[in-house]
Amino acid sequence: MDLTKYENIFTHESERYLKELDDLLMKAEEDVGNRNLWSEIHGKIHSIKGMARALSLDKITDLSHSMEDWCKEFQQGTTEATSNAVQLLFKGSNLLRVLVARKGETDYYETQRRYNSLHAHLKDGPKAWKDKAHHESPPLSPSTPEGINQIRVKYSLIEELLGLSQEILISERRLPTLSHEQLNPGLKSWLDHYRSLMKGLYFRLAQLRLMPVGDFADLFVKTIRDLSKQHNKGIRFEVIGGEVQADIALLDRLREPFMHLIRNAIAHGIESPEERVSSDKATEGTITLEVRRQRNSLIISIGDDGQGINRSAITRHLRDTRTMTDAQIQAMSQEEFFNTILSPEFSSSSETTDMAGRGIGMSVVAQAIEYLGGSMTIRSEPSKGTEFIIRLPLSLSVIHAVTFEMGTYTLSIPTSNVESIGRREHLSPEDIASSYDFRELLGVNGGGEVLYTLKLRHLVEKNGHNRKDGDIKLVVDRIIGNRPLMVMPVGELLAKVRLFAGVGIMENGDISILLDVENLPQVQSSSIGKSIND
């Protein structure tokens, strides 16, 4: 198992605790008898010890433990704290900082010597230290703080910076029109440079909103541990593709739904260790969170290797509530069948038995995902496990898209989905004949002259069918160009249209709707999008 990621978290968190510990020790210097303060100091050291122990960093664990013992005595009042004691704990904090940076190794002679000396003093206890006129270990010379290469920033500050930079971009539009004489080459050059800098700033700020999905997954580690203890089940949590980045706002909206899925997986999916052994499975169950990009979607799946969703509760519900016959139920696709648990009436069903447990609250999960303009598919096999596959528009990445106009609408299709763009005069009669004119669908007065055609690359439709490259051709009025777009979620209202993959923000702050190319073939095949020849 690769512990690097956890070691990095340990280092990052320990540095934070050590900074807080130093602040508290400085307060204790002024107020040595304050037991509440010692309780707080104890808490910080205890946190570092806990993390170090989880990673088997024994020297850090032992040193922290010894420092903790001192804090307990001061906290309980069994020994009176002194400023000398505070100084020794400062030395402990400094040494912990060194050890944390070196992942617990005392490979340097000097560090080992300091460790031995300090540990020995701490082991003697605060009473023995109090009687000493001065301590024997050499004074630690104040060290220069390490270079700052990372800071914590409030998300709200990033939002504010983004908003301000956007306002600057927008206010540029209110620049009065300058005459030829006023707009001399020097001024023009300055303005062009200024615009370019502002756009660059805006886009870089926008990328501050991205975080690796793996970091998001780490938020659930402790919860999974707590739930596994609560249910007396061994659970292993795996993350695949955690380096893929996604918008913090999107991930924040997924917190509750994911929590729900994980809770359900542990409570109802994964079997007890005894049951697993009797089914020839490993004692420990596994929950896997996998992230990948597929074209212009972010696919996040949460799966377990448990007993699978019990079909009988779903079948019973379909018979009783939807009055479906066995034959009708048999005819349902796997996806339709399991998606029953997403419906509100199933979630609120009075059949809240363990069997139906997986369904409780699932409609809330489905709503949250729909709000983000996404969709969810459920796969489950008896005794093998269950997987929830969530597909979301790649929100807040910067993607390149071909942006075009249809009437008054500015729309985009990801460049990766566009095979070619043809001007009317260069199109073959067959191309023109087989192009789809969605302008009437959009309520645009068109349907006349074909100006440009976008040929789309091969698509995998939502029903699993593959389309050949160039199968779908869209007629458009005007091509704006190949533009970088910052894609944001469509939101609950526009998600109802089912043709939009996201809201694209162009460099100048203008909006372009990103079309869901994987849904276009369904609109085409329903003959709503008419062929030019119709």
Next chain:
Amino acid sequence: MIVADKAIEYVTFKAGDEYLGIETLYIHRVVEEVNVTPVPLVPTCYMGLMYYRGEVFGVVHAGSLLGNSEATVGETPRIIVLKWSNKKLALVPDHITGIWRVEDNKGGKASFRFQDYTVRIVTPEEIWEKVSGLSYGPHEV
């Protein structure tokens, strides 16, 4: 301005032939000179999207939403940006008439007299439900 503990403030505006009031608690900002980008396949009252300070808002014409025949929009409309719970929406009134303070609305009255007209109190949730219940997407030709 010092507001009494129990006082509630409402932004009042005209929407067609009606005057409406929304509690200032729900009003994030009132903006102007922000572009609204039209969006296809949405109800008539849904004017489009605006991008403001890093967020995208759906923009709805208040008068058209309420089916008021006399609804109009000025050339550079002021837009009321609403935020509540985890939702947001921008509303375009015919014009904003003012801010009106009610000393005590414990009774939860649905309307008040303000100057020469009656103001109906609405909540963002009511507006949302109305917008959400409309038809979106392609229709069969």
